[in-house]
Structures are given as C-alpha cells and as structure tokens.
Amino acid sequence: MNKIAVVGAGISGLSIANYLEKHQLDYHIYERRKKDDLTGHGFLLPKEGIDYLSQIIEPSVLFKHGNFLKKYIRYSHNGKILAQKDLNDVFVISRSALIHILAHNIPAEKISYEETVMPCPIQKGKLRKQDGTYIDSDVTIVSDGSKSRIRREIFQEETMKTVQENEIVNIIKCKDIAASLEDNFMKYHHEDGGLTFGILKLSEDTVLWYCQFDNKKYKISETSSVESLKSHMFEIFKDWDPMVSSIVKGSNYENVHLWRVYELEKLNPFYKDNTVFIGDAAHPLIPFTSQGVTSALKDSFVLTQYLASEKNSSDAFRKYEAERKPEIEIHIRNGRILLDQFLKPLDQQTENILPISYK
Numbered sequence: 001m002n003k004i005a006v007v008g009a010g011i012s013g014l015s016i017a018n019y020l021e022k023h024q025l026d027y028h029i030y031e032r033r034k035k036d037d038l039t040g041h042g043f044l045l046p047k048e049g050i051d052y053l054s055q056i057i058e059p060s061v062l063f064k065h066g067n068f069l070k071k072y073i074r075y076s077h078n079g080k081i082l083a084q085k086d087l088n089d090v091f092v093i094s095r096s097a098l099i100h101i102l103a104h105n106i107p108a109e110k111i112s113y114e115e116t117v118m119p120c121p122i123q124k125g126k127l128r129k130q131d132g133t134y135i136d137s138d139v140t141i142v143s144d145g146s147k148s149r150i151r152r153e154i155f156q157e158e159t160m161k162t163v164q165e166n167e168i169v170n171i172i173k174c175k176d177i178a179a180s181l182e183d184n185f186m187k188y189h190h191e192d193g194g195l196t197f198g199i200l201k202l203s204e205d206t207v208l209w210y211c212q213f214d215n216k217k218y219k220i221s222e223t224s225s226v227e228s229l230k231s232h233m234f235e236i237f238k239d240w241d242p243m244v245s246s247i248v249k250g251s252n253y254e255n256v257h258l259w260r261v262y263e264l265e266k267l268n269p270f271y272k273d274n275t276v277f278i279g280d281a282a283h284p285l286i287p288f289t290s291q292g293v294t295s296a297l298k299d300s301f302v303l304t305q306y307l308a309s310e311k312n313s314s315d316a317f318r319k320y321e322a323e324r325k326p327e328i329e330i331h332i333r334n335g336r337i338l339l340d341q342f343l344k345p346l347d348q349q350t351e352n353i354l355p356i357s358y359k
C-alpha cells in the first residue's frame with residue numbers, strides 16, 4: 001500500500017511529489033495524460049512562486065527555461081503608453097517546461113501515466129483506477145484541476161459558474177518579435193473595456209501572446225476550432241496598433257487555445273475524511289490573479305510541512321486549510337476586482353493596475 005496517493009500530475013501534483021520526496025514520505029502519483037503530452041502555454045510567477053520552486057528545483061535550471069520580465073507597459077489599443085511599472089522578479093515560463101522540470105525529480109516507479117482515477121460509485125470516499133481496482137492509501141491528495149471530478153463527487157452541492165471573460169492564448173516562434181519585446185510585458189487595452197492583448201517573451205525565439213475578452217460582448221462560436229479562433233482574432237484586432245495587428249495576422253495558429261474560465265460560487269472545504277485538495281482542484285482562480293501556479297506551489301509546500309510534522313492527517317489537513325484558505329479568499333476577491341476593472345471603459349479603470357494579485 002502506498003501511504004499517500006496523489007491524483008493528477010499538473011503543477012500541484014508534481015510539486016507536492018517533489019516536496020514529499022524531499023521529506024521522504026511515501027507516495028504514488030496517478031496521471032491521466034500521456035507522459036509526453038505537455039500541452040499548455042505559460043505562467044507568470046511572482047517572486048514568491050520562484051522562492052517556493054527554488055526549494056525543489058535548482059534555480060539555474062529553472063532560469064534557463066524562462067525569462068525575467070523587467071517592465072510592465074500598459075498601452076491603449078492604438079499604441080499610446082498609459083502607464084509603466086518596473087517589475088521585480090516576475091518570471092515567465094511555459095507550462096510544458098515547468099512540468100518537464102518538476103517531473104524530472106520523480107522516480108519512474110512513483111508515477112503512473114495514462115491512469116485516470118475516478119470516484120467509486122458504490123463505495124463513497126473510495127477512488128478506483130480504470131481497471132476497477134481501488135486505490136488503497138492512508139491519504140489521498142487530489143490535484144486533478146479546476147473541474148475536479150473527485151471534488152464534484154464529494155461536494156455535490158457546489159456551483160461552478162462561467163466567468164464573463166475568456167482567453168485566447170498562443171505561443172509562436174519568432175526571433176524578431178522576441179528581440180523587439182526586450183524584457184517588457186506589454187499589454188494593450190481597448191478604450192471601451194473588455195478587450196486586451198498581452199505579449200511576453202518566453203525565450204530568445206519564443207513569444208507568448210494572449211487576448212482577454214468579455215464573452216458577452218465578443219461572442220465566440222461554440223466549436224472554437226483553430227480556424228474560428230483565427231478569424232475571431234483577425235476581426236477584433238484588425239484596427240489595433242500595428243504591433244498587435246501584425247502579430248495577430250502573422251502568427252502561426254497551430255498552438256492556439258481558447259480558455260473558458262470558470263469559478264466556484266463558494267469555496268468548498270479543502271478536505272473531507274482522508275481526502276485533501278490542492279491547487280485548482282481546491283480553488284480555481286481566474287487568470288487575472290496570475291496566482292494559479294504560485295498558489296498551487298504554496299499549497300504543496302504547506303500541506304507537506306504539516307503531513308511531515310503532525311501526528312495524524314486530520315490535524316495536518318485542518319492546519320493546512322486554516323493557513324491557506326484566507327489567502328485564497330484574498331486572491332478570489334482581488335480576481336473579481338481585476339475582472340470588474342477589465343470590463344469597464346478604460347477611462348474608468350484604475351491607472352497603473354498590475355495584472356497580478358498580491359496578498
């Protein structure tokens with residue numbers, strides 16, 4: 001029997017596995033995707049996130065795979081600079097690079113890929129694998145993402161609602177654009193509100209761009225095929241500053257992705273019996289906060305500390321929730337404020353607002 005079963009090998013599952021490894025606690029991770037299926041785009045990591053990562057990853061390895069941003073520049077949609085702010089230790093890295101680095105430290109026998117874990121319909125509180133066998137563990141750490149099936153099964157009264165904002169994200173290869181961005185995080189805003197375009201350099205030849213849009217104003221087809229996302233982008237950004245419209249027109253759309261954003265109307269408890277939730281499975285955060293990854297890392301760190309120091313898991317879970325929930329509630333509140341700002345016309349928005357939620 002494995003003492004601790006971890007469900008999901010995203011950032012939270014892999015980071016807690018790294019911490020458990022460090023504390024020599026026995027665990028096994030179950031992940032439904034294939035080992036090399038590393039989709040996703042990129043994350044902004046404020047200093048706190050880098051500090052937590054540096055405890056489990058060699059900083060020089062981390063820094064080789066991403067980029068530090070020096071300045072945030074806020075533009076109007078026609079290219080006028082509205083505000084600028086120096087950034088201290090804000091790091092950007094692709095999701096695939098970070099997952100790859102975190103997975104590197106996990107011994108192969110402690111992780112099973114292509115293994116979907118489901119709640120057992122008959123025996124409440126038990127989890128089972130695809131072959132029908134139960135997972136027999138003292139503690140289950142659930143890190144299966146924002147739409148966690150296990151969470152929905154345990155907390156059946158929860159309500160998830162769609163957020164009035166969606167994102168289209170893309171990663172492109174282009175040395176010239178990467179060089180022209182220097183280390184700036186550039187974000188363009190439509191004067192009527194509800195539409196932005198952000199650009200960041202991931203490496204010397206890789207750029208991440210994303211568009212945030214009010215999904216009531218800018219309706220998108222249900223199919224969200226590459227072609228429909230491309231024409232959506234062409235249409236809404238055709239008259240923007242040439243920096244934006246040329247990137248939108250000149251991009252390869254092979255990696256494009258539409259994020260539909262959801263949030264929990266009310267947070268659930270972070271644990272029930274022998275099951276504890278971390279990362280998006282415990283608390284989906286809207287992208288405006290830029291805190292999804294840092295919060296996942298912090299959950300992993302705090303929970304592992306208590307699992308290692310407390311005599312029983314229920315004390316560890318209680319202390320973990322008491323420490324983490326108040327901070328998450330702040331990020332949820334900040335996220336709603338940032339969303340509210342985003343939906344307003346530009347002249348009613350607070351100036352110099354950073355697209356990151358700080359406690």
Ligand SMILES: Cc1cc2nc3c(=O)[nH]c(=O)nc-3n(C[C@H](O)[C@H](O)[C@H](O)COP(=O)(O)OP(=O)(O)OC[C@H]3O[C@@H](n4cnc5c(N)ncnc54)[C@H](O)[C@@H]3O)c2cc1C
Pocket residue numbers: 007008009010011012013030031032033039040041042043044095115116117118143144145146149169278279280281287292293296
């Ligand atoms: C494919 C993907 C791409 C993403 N891309 C971005 C991005 O570009 N930018 C950004 O800011 N955020 C992105 N995110 C969200 C971001 O990763 C999270 O907000 C944050 O890192 C917290 O991660 P998490 O580990 O809690 O959840 P997630 O990253 O969602 O990871 C959950 C993991 O659990 C696995 N899983 C789900 N159900 C089961 C099951 N029943 N059994 C076993 N395994 C299961 C999933 O395959 C996944 O690997 C992405 C998430 C995913 C899943």
